[in-house]
Amino acid sequence: MEVLKTHAVHGGTLRYLKHDSAATGTPMTLSVFVPAGEGPFPVLIWLSGLTCTEDNFTTKAGAYRAAAEHGVIIVAPDTSPRGEGVADDPAYDLGQGAGFYIDATEVPWAPHFRMETYVAEDLIALVDAEFPTTGRRGISGHSMGGHGALTLALRHPDLFASVSAFAPICSPTRCAWGEKAFTAYLGDDRATWDAHDAARLIEGGAARGRFDDVLIDQGDADSFLLEQLKPELLQAAADAAGQTVTIRMQPGYDHSYFFMASFIADHVAFHAERLKA
Amino acid sequence: MEVLKTHAVHGGTLRYLKHDSAATGTPMTLSVFVPAGEGPFPVLIWLSGLTCTEDNFTTKAGAYRAAAEHGVIIVAPDTSPRGEGVADDPAYDLGQGAGFYIDATEVPWAPHFRMETYVAEDLIALVDAEFPTTGRRGISGHSMGGHGALTLALRHPDLFASVSAFAPICSPTRCAWGEKAFTAYLGDDRATWDAHDAARLIEGGAARGRFDDVLIDQGDADSFLLEQLKPELLQAAADAAGQTVTIRMQPGYDHSYFFMASFIADHVAFHAERLKA
Numbered sequence: 001m002e003v004l005k006t007h008a009v010h011g012g013t014l015r016y017l018k019h020d021s022a023a024t025g026t027p028m029t030l031s032v033f034v035p036a037g038e039g040p041f042p043v044l045i046w047l048s049g050l051t052c053t054e055d056n057f058t059t060k061a062g063a064y065r066a067a068a069e070h071g072v073i074i075v076a077p078d079t080s081p082r083g084e085g086v087a088d089d090p091a092y093d094l095g096q097g098a099g100f101y102i103d104a105t106e107v108p109w110a111p112h113f114r115m116e117t118y119v120a121e122d123l124i125a126l127v128d129a130e131f132p133t134t135g136r137r138g139i140s141g142h143s144m145g146g147h148g149a150l151t152l153a154l155r156h157p158d159l160f161a162s163v164s165a166f167a168p169i170c171s172p173t174r175c176a177w178g179e180k181a182f183t184a185y186l187g188d189d190r191a192t193w194d195a196h197d198a199a200r201l202i203e204g205g206a207a208r209g210r211f212d213d214v215l216i217d218q219g220d221a222d223s224f225l226l227e228q229l230k231p232e233l234l235q236a237a238a239d240a241a242g243q244t245v246t247i248r249m250q251p252g253y254d255h256s257y258f259f260m261a262s263f264i265a266d267h268v269a270f271h272a273e274r275l276k277a
Numbered sequence: 278m279e280v281l282k283t284h285a286v287h288g289g290t291l292r293y294l295k296h297d298s299a300a301t302g303t304p305m306t307l308s309v310f311v312p313a314g315e316g317p318f319p320v321l322i323w324l325s326g327l328t329c330t331e332d333n334f335t336t337k338a339g340a341y342r343a344a345a346e347h348g349v350i351i352v353a354p355d356t357s358p359r360g361e362g363v364a365d366d367p368a369y370d371l372g373q374g375a376g377f378y379i380d381a382t383e384v385p386w387a388p389h390f391r392m393e394t395y396v397a398e399d400l401i402a403l404v405d406a407e408f409p410t411t412g413r414r415g416i417s418g419h420s421m422g423g424h425g426a427l428t429l430a431l432r433h434p435d436l437f438a439s440v441s442a443f444a445p446i447c448s449p450t451r452c453a454w455g456e457k458a459f460t461a462y463l464g465d466d467r468a469t470w471d472a473h474d475a476a477r478l479i480e481g482g483a484a485r486g487r488f489d490d491v492l493i494d495q496g497d498a499d500s501f502l503l504e505q506l507k508p509e510l511l512q513a514a515a516d517a518a519g520q521t522v523t524i525r526m527q528p529g530y531d532h533s534y535f536f537m538a539s540f541i542a543d544h545v546a547f548h549a550e551r552l553k554a
Contacts, residue, residue: 007533007536008498008528008529008531008535009535009536009538059336065339065539262342265342
């Protein structure tokens with residue numbers, strides 16, 4: 001683990017880090033905020049959206065005041081492997097910056113684009129080895145990262161004790177962003193897709209009884225709401241499966257970090273309550 | 278006034294704006310946060326540091342939670358005129374992005390680099406005309422913008438009822454950043470410089486009795502502290518002049534927006550208390 005930068009913030013310590021990932025076969029970058037004190041602290045993993053690096057959340061979300069108050073470590077990884085030897089696409093919604101938190105099976109993506117295994121194995125192992133964690137962790141994210149948070153929590157309920165999201169892609173098998181990415185990364189056989197679709201996973205009973213609630217904030221002025229995000233599909237799946245979800249439609253809010261900054265303290269508190277239980 | 282972007286944040290409305298400035302003879306950009314409700318609200322003007330536009334503070338400072346709580350409008354202008362017809366310099370500390378909140382008298386800067394008059398006249402007039410203000414306002418800023426906040430408040434005490442700063446350049450006539458900029462913008466005659474040096478202004482009794490306190494936060498791990506910022510010169514001037522200043526040395530904090538985000542709520546509260554009095 002290489003420490004790239006260190007900043008004091010809200011009484012704690014924020015580090016930008018680089019480490020080698022076995023999952024992606026590349027160096028990966030991330031930020032880690034550790035509150036003041038000895039700990040140990042529970043961990044909240046934050047997954048960012050399309051085009052982001054670890055820097056967007058770290059500089060714009062304003063999450064560390066609440067993290068300091070509640071005594072929570074926050075970990076924000078990059079959204080994909082990067083670099084010259086890594087496949088890419090000129091579009092903003094495929095390739096570098098658009099890993100979708102799944103393990104690609106198709107060329108040219110398969111060798112490096114393994115973001116599910118990266119988060120579930122390498123990232124968690126690094127954080128638990130290097131920082132004073134309790135071993136309990138939650139997961140949240142925005143847009144593509146909201147999809148990542150929901151699906152990783154539903155697929156790995158032993159790893160995560162709490163889950164929330166901002167403006168998540170709720171059903172990637174039924175929107176353009178998801179269909180494009182899953183076709184590229186997983187291939188044309190849609191039978192393989194449902195295991196990475198939050199609404200389908202909930203509908204199928206994944207993690208039934210493992211999460212008492214799932215907190216989701218969604219701006220009603222979000223320009224991606226109708227075509228890409230579709231929280232109504234998640235609500236319908238939850239209703240059908242008997243899973244409690246709390247979807248808060250926030251009037252006037254858009255898809256930006258100003259929206260997340262407005263409600264991030266609620267999410268940190270939601271996770272802290274469950275991670276300290 | 279052209280509205281470039283609008284975002285909901287913390288219950289209020291954030292707008293990125295463009296307007297024509299008579300002072301600079303150019304279009305100028307800024308952001309304005311207005312809390313929820315009818316108002317009228319007092320105004321806090323924020324002046325940013327070297328290399329910044331209005332966007333750095335707006336996205337990174339996390340100021341709007343406190344502004345919403347206290348009912349304060351926050352205005353963040355760009356740090357200089359910009360554009361093809363505007364003089365510039367390849368260095369980061371001169372020209373576009375480095376206006377120093379003074380009116381240049383020297384070529385090639387004089388026609389456009391008139392940031393003192395821009396803030397004191399055009400910016401304030403725009404804000405009071407377009408937004409529900411009480412007409413009472415404070416001023417704050419960071420680094421070069423901390424110098425701007427202190428000197429504009431001391432030179433125009435009728436315009437500003439409160440003043441604070443983060444890591445300000447306390448005496449630009451006695452540091453490399455200030456000497457370079459003042460030589461370029463004001464010329465070689467140092468007799469003209471002292472009127473734009475916060476420590477010299479306080480020493481000379483400017484605004485005596487007009488500010489009950491001046492709040493300054495400074496990180497002790499700030500790499501510019503010893504050579505450029507020199508808060509000890511401001512403290513000495515204040516002691517000599519009988520001006521109360523509260524300089525808080527914050528242990529471990531650097532020159533970044535993570536430092537400002539950690540203490541911005543204290544500054545908003547400091548201004549709100551004085552602006553609502």
